[in-house]
Amino acid sequence: MKKFLSVxxxxxxxxxxxxxxxxxxxxxxxxxxxxxxxQMMAMVLSMTTIKQKKAVNMTLCAxxxxxxxxxxxxxxxxxxxxxxKMMLQALIKSGAKVEVCPLYxxxxxxxxxxxxxxxxxxxxxxxxxDLLNSxxxxxxx
Numbered sequence: 578m579k580k581f582l583s584v585x586x587x588x589x590x591x592x593x594x595x596x597x598x599x600x601x602x603x604x605x606x607x608x609x610x611x612x613x614x615x616q617m618m619a620m621v622l623s624m625t626t627i628k629q630k631k632a633v634n635m636t637l638c639a640x641x642x643x644x645x646x647x648x649x650x651x652x653x654x655x656x657x658x659x660x661x662k663m664m665l666q667a668l669i670k671s672g673a674k675v676e677v678c679p680l681y682x683x684x685x686x687x688x689x690x691x692x693x694x695x696x697x698x699x700x701x702x703x704x705x706x707d708l709l710n711s712x713x714x715x716x717x718x
Contacts, residue, residue, distance in 0.1 A: 602712040603632030610718045611640035613652035613661055619718045620664035623673060633673040634707045635665075636699050641718075642681035645696040669695035676704075 604626045608619045623633045643649045644662050651662040669675055676699035682688055689698055708715055 600712075601631065601714055602710075603634070603714075605707050605710075605713045605715040606633065606635040607708075607715070607717040608635060608637050608641040608644075609639040613654060615718050616641060616644065616651070616661035617654050617659075617664065619716065620661050620668060622716065623668055624664065624671070627668065627671045627673060632713070633668065634713070635668070635673055635675045636678055636704055637675065637696075638678035638681055642677045642685065645675065645677050645693055646685075646687065646691050647693055648691075666693065666695075669693075678704075 604623060606619050606623055608616060610616055610619075619635075623635060626633050637645050644651060644665050649662070651660040653660050665675065675696045677692065677696060678699050679701060682691075682698065692698075707713065
């Protein structure tokens, strides 16, 4: 009986978790990490979200902002020999909204002309609106 209740409880948990995930409209991703593996995990989860026909709003700040700069390279990672920057560009082509935080460019002594196609500068009020939207899950790296 105890085993049955455990299995029943687990089943209800998985069903409820799946139902909650289905109700979400997408994912907000705040990426500041310099580490290529951490950046890549953010990209992989974002791409998986898009493949499930959900929206992705990504804000790149601090060292992660470098991913949005023309000519800056990022590390190729196994097993697919792709870089976080390559995945970022694929995300943009797949419809993700990608922005750099408004502090990134001026503090890197850059302007928006250096941004790769499809990346814009975030407006704080819009980022807050996205983050407070309960229809989205927020991940921060």
